[in-house]
Amino acid sequence: MVSAIVVAGGRGKRMGTVQSKQYLNLNGKPILYYTIKSFLNCKLVDNIILVVPFHEIDYCKNEILNKNFIKVNKIIAGGSERYESVYNGLMAAEGSDIVLIHDGVRPFVSEKLINDSIMYAKRYGAAAPGVMPKDTIKVIDKNRFSIQTPNRSELVSVQTPQAFRYDLIYECHKKIKNEDVEITDDTMVAEYFGNNVYIYEGEYSNIKITTPEDLIIGEYLANK
Template structure:
């Protein structure tokens, strides 16, 4: 078996966007953000199927206005999201069938590319767990509660983690099951596998692989699309 599956998590409400709809359904170049995300995986030769995790009250809307409208064929299952991102990922993992590598990706991160997907699958097969990302451009400070700077880590030791985060299926599934049982809460999936003694290989993502989170990100996203022939074709 050499099947690769991506779980696209799109159940969050995105409060920082301050919009009256889920941020994944806001438009970039007259098409929803989630459309652009799905399109990359739909076209990828490295991904066999997509599992889409959505809020319960948005499933029918997404089917009509994105999946059916734009003929996304690789979506094998649509799963109802949970109360947290972590629960949404568990729901997605439980829906996976036969699969070797699982990629977990943010629905609001539309500028992923095929090279990053391919590298993630390669390193997941080699090491069991990996994540893409970039070295921060800014100097990072560790701040005390009082507001003063406590420490300045060396920038070349820091890494801004993006998605997809890629895993051998049995590793991420078992780690999530343990975390659920022990009520361990994490901000991303690499934290969960690290908790259960799996090392995570970090590889180069892209500074363009941003997550659309705030209104300012929509402006940046429009510029990225303007300059990206690959995404627009």
């Protein structure tokens, strides 16, 4: 069984909005609508688990899901940190063979990326899409002076869905709670305990909507 955990606990700080960014509209529909629809349309996904802040559960059910006629198998409360929300989602996905973990504000994930993530997770145990940065990347010191220019061909900007064998990522998340380490994504959780993560070709259109500029691009992609 393949389960998709959609983590939608973001706030509107960088967006500059009071409303949580996953509920902002693109072409008349909430961002979260497009995200969930992508997984609903994928025949290889059996189960969708939506993770939102506890105080937003009723709003999400009534104003986002019901009003837009989209269904998820489970909607559960997240934690104060992203890794806690993912762990809650993993517990709700018990019995899965493969689990996909996806940002709720990446609404334009393609069916190909979802299918590829499942295929590579089955093959390697852990996988994520990534794209080469378009800009030159610099390493800076505390005074903001450039100290190093990494080789761009060796860098990737990692996206979601990040896909794993369920037992692998569940055990890693269960153990990471007792570690004093800052976690930025789920591939990092897997790698921390010695697991290799296969990075496959992502898509530049698979954007994460975080800033007002991203909304402009999102409107264009939604219209397409």
